[in-house]
Amino acid sequence: MTQLNIDPALASAIKNFQLPETLGFGNVMAPVMASCEYENGKWGELTLLPYGPITMYPTSKVLHYAQEIFEGMKAYRVNGKGPFIFRPEENYLRFNRSAERMAMPHVPHSIFMKSVFELTSYCANFVPRRSGESLYLRPFMFASEESLGIKPAEKFRFMVIASPSGSYFSDTTVGGISVYIERENARAFPGGTGYAKTGGNYAAGLSAAIKTKNLGFVQTLWLDAREKRYVEEMSGMNIFVVINNELVTPMTGNTILDGITRKSIITLARDMGYTVVERNIDINELLSEIKAGRCTEAFACGTAAIISPINYFGEATGERYPLHHPDGKIAMLLREGLLAIQEGRVDDKHKWIAAVEPKTL
Template sequence: MSTTQTNKIEIIKASTSKIKDVDFDNLHFGDVFTDHLFECDFKNGEWQKPIIKPYAPFLMDPSSKVFHYGQAIFEGMKAYKDDNNDIWLFRPDENFKRFNNSATRMAMPEVPEEIFMEGLKQLLQLDEAWVQKGNGSSMYIRPFMIATGAGVMANPSDEYKFMILLSPAKAYYSGEVKVLIAEHFSRAANGGIGAAKAAGNYAAQFYPTNLANKEGFQQVIWTDDATHTKLEEAGTMNVFFRINNTLLTAPTSERILDGITRKSLIEMAKSEGINVDVRPVLVSELVEAAKNGSLKEIFGAGTAAVVSVIKGFSYQDVYYEMTPIENSYASQLKEKLTNLQNKISEDAFGWTVKV
């Protein structure tokens, strides 16, 4: 291993690379990680010296508060390599802001921008060979923070660890999905932490999603906690509905994550002349549209999947199959967004940032 100092970040390089053992054509999402990771600890009320080091397990005290009180947040980002071998990030400023919003909601310290952004860029530069070219290839980026302070007293930790992992990726979902509309379970509640990317939000989804899986559905469309009449998110994604030629999606709230892919698709759709209506969408409205034929599309949107087509939904034991359409909004918007992210087309929005 070799150690260098760059812009206040200590860099310890791995003695050998794992890249030769990776089959980039057959990646399973989130299973393979690059040679290095970024790490910075928060102790004594301040952030310590950041380090980039070889990817490896690390020891933690069994009483670390993340294990007992769940102070854990994360982000999902992507980087892309163009034909000139330049690496580009997609709207990293939005991820940075949302990460710190999550930190504030979970009583965790905000990460300074220079630590977050500089650490991310230098990590990508060090492992740049892992960022593959080609539409459909990307580097999934997982910044996260956990409470590492020891003790089982029920109060916020006084120590934290911020880390960034890199994982080469292909498509998250391999095909169309069927969903079950939730009638009992909810993703989040008013006044809760639904708008934060907190680890516990995702853990709470696993049980109802497992129940849906047993019935032959891949995901759940979550409804509001109070009445279960309003459609909110699909699995771990924001969700869009096309009724006739209007694209509908629920507004963000304390219950709904402010998705970066979501807001990008909204802006992109409007620029293409598509009518977009951001408002509460009722389950009854969706069922009626499915019955009368005005429901044209449903699709999820998120960093990992980008756009995931939903082929049908079930509600109160009745299944409604979508009729495939040519030149769908989902396919149009996915192509335009991925072309922009991969620098195949011009970025008229100023969303891409060169590493």
């Protein structure tokens, strides 16, 4: 059984915290964080402490060689119910798949779950209550070993921080997000780290994010690295398109993150009677289907964004491919269906939500 230490300063940090009216996404941090260190082949004690700066040496390997992984998950507390954490086992499994790819130790189930659940328990009052809002939980692990040698570290730190959050996209993107088709850079390649949730994948997408923004788009769509032909995903979300009333999404492999929202949507859509097909999507086929009116909508999905309809795809040349349903008819039905489960408003027949007991100090 993992022992939990509580820092003596935590009670006053919690008492002094006030949830601001305006949240945004990932801007406001909850007053509690969890921390556990790995050294000499074993995990040490797990501690809950006030959120604040951490000290590390400039030689910490993560700062040079990017040995780092993270997760993103949410706790909901709407209509006086919850907090409920959505599919935490899936995040735990994916975290350790990322750890293996990045030559990092597995985080034991008890340390991962205890960190996430205890942190949420003490932050229960800071889980925002309006529909679509949540406490965004961010478990992460990094190589803390101090040395410039390029070799796998043997010292690591696992932490969980949390952010009371509102919607991922600002109001200016209501009515659908615009998506830029990135035809030059690649985010991931066969044999690479695309399926792992590691910081380097995101860093590799940032210059395209600048280009995307400068061209007036909101999100970048990545194509496969080899042929620049098959749709993969966005920088922080998976993608679905609706062709002839069927939901189509790229198969996940080692270049695409196996999204938990994606997985849940596949189940939910099938429950709702839709056909869902996982297959390669040729970008040229997709654009022709949009022009021909057979692809009527498309949407991005992920823990942070939930489900966000796509308004149009576009190219650097200025061409635009608007969707017939930019507000996402099916997308919004699925979004409501998914949120109803996440917020505990309907029967959780797949056992996706885990209840958390609120605690005070």
